[in-house]
Amino acid sequence: MPSYIVADVGGTQIRAACFRADRQTPERVERLATQSGVMPVLDRLFSLINTIWPKNDEVIGIALALPGPVDPFQGILFGAPNIPGWTNLPLRRLMVERFHVPVVVGNDANLAALGEWKFGAGRGHHHMIYITISTGIGGGVIIDDQLLLGSRGLAAEIGHITVMPDGPLCGCGQRGHLEAIASGPSIARWAEEQISQGAASILSSQKRLSAKEISRAAQQGDPLAITALERAGTFLGVALASYLHIFNPTAVILGGGVTQSGDSLLQPLRKALREHIMTPSYLENLTLTTAALGDDVGLMGTLALAQTLRKT
């Protein structure tokens, strides 16, 4: 039975898997630290793929999820914030030269959207938005059963719309983006600032906070932690209203670690969404739910991309 090879390249870890063309569970999954020792990242990726290469089966092709902006048409990674030196890397060409099979590449957040749409919480929807809220805010958009890519693959940068002019600095260098207000580190930074200005909190003895600690403190009733998540949830809801006006989808899927804060984040999000939507028509028949695939979303999204190499 022919197989697909998929690899999800993160800043910390590379995960690779081999899927039989007729199955949605992998035959084999292997992991490797992305950056360790003297071997270059590219060689580590090559070596991991060699490890899972099936002995007797044909390989239809390879699909890669990459942690940065990608031109999927040219097969080029423009840059990867967490992998030094990976700039304007012609990954498709390098992979084809090495493995002699068709290769497709995509941005990891875009492919997570594709995965949730094809195998997860977005199944059956023709118009869907996926937002992942963790260290950053990214995502992907499905329009008429197609992934939104834009002219060079740079579309769907969901976290980088301005929601607060002259707001906090974003990881991308601009101000007031959704990511600068509602990502995990942004929530933590805001709470730290409040504490440094004298706000009372059970977290006030800690110098550095994480969104996870804030989420736990909110569950224990800590008012500052509750306010911090409320603020993030409200801005997410306001931005989501804008996105519904732009895309008019039938499903919004929320992924990423920060969404595990649960109702402390999601209740203010839903409230702000209801309050900021132009007409209730946008909310009729709208599924607003959390992601279904968990840690598997990377590999499953990359599998969905691999499957575009051949209809099975």
Next chain:
Amino acid sequence: MPSYIVADVGGTQIRAACFRADRQTPERVERLATQSGVMPVLDRLFSLINTIWPKNDEVIGIALALPGPVDPFQGILFGAPNIPGWTNLPLRRLMVERFHVPVVVGNDANLAALGEWKFGAGRGHHHMIYITISTGIGGGVIIDDQLLLGSRGLAAEIGHITVMPDGPLCGCGQRGHLEAIASGPSIARWAEEQISQGAASILSSQKRLSAKEISRAAQQGDPLAITALERAGTFLGVALASYLHIFNPTAVILGGGVTQSGDSLLQPLRKALREHIMTPSYLENLTLTTAALGDDVGLMGTLALAQTLRKT
């Protein structure tokens, strides 16, 4: 030669035209006030179409541009702010029953985008954003040569993203939308407020202002008028940066009366866009220009829709 009938229904005027299937200039154009006397608007539309119906030629179908949110799949107009009583109107069914030919309907701002893409400043682009800035802010988006409609046709409400939380009230009832800051009436309202607070201006003797007067005053060097257009242009630029991050198009077309303010508006717009874009990649090969079709955009966009009824 078979023909198309197209009609652009506005709050003030209905324009209807008859196009031969092989031509892009109309055989005949007729106009009628939308609301006048006792005859209902629908009957006025029927009568205008009767007037231009070709005597001897086959009519392939009718296309309508409508001044409000439309479900193009069901052929229903949800509502038209400027035509009282036109709510949840099944226009396609009513038109088919009356004229016995295929009928397609669309939102006027969406169809203007389609017109500029097919016949105007957006020709040859596969990914394009059209923004019209006049009484409101609307537009349309072309993605991979397709008009963005969303699940029920309510997508591409370009003017209704929140750019200033707790900002001015928008025509739609929400706060801080781009339209509430950068539309013609919003620019005028801001200038009026500044004057009432004592700002010096050659316009200060006037009680009610229009964006046109402000544009003229800016050309004469009036500092308040210049600041008013600068403020609107800056917010348009910030919003445009967000839209480039979302859609990654190769063309942005600016239409509507307010864009005729020229550089007083467009220079701050371009400046804010450059300053707020995440990476210069979004600006490489980007065409940012004003619309080409002028007053004809309504009929030409509706013709583009009509042509989907039959490939010629």
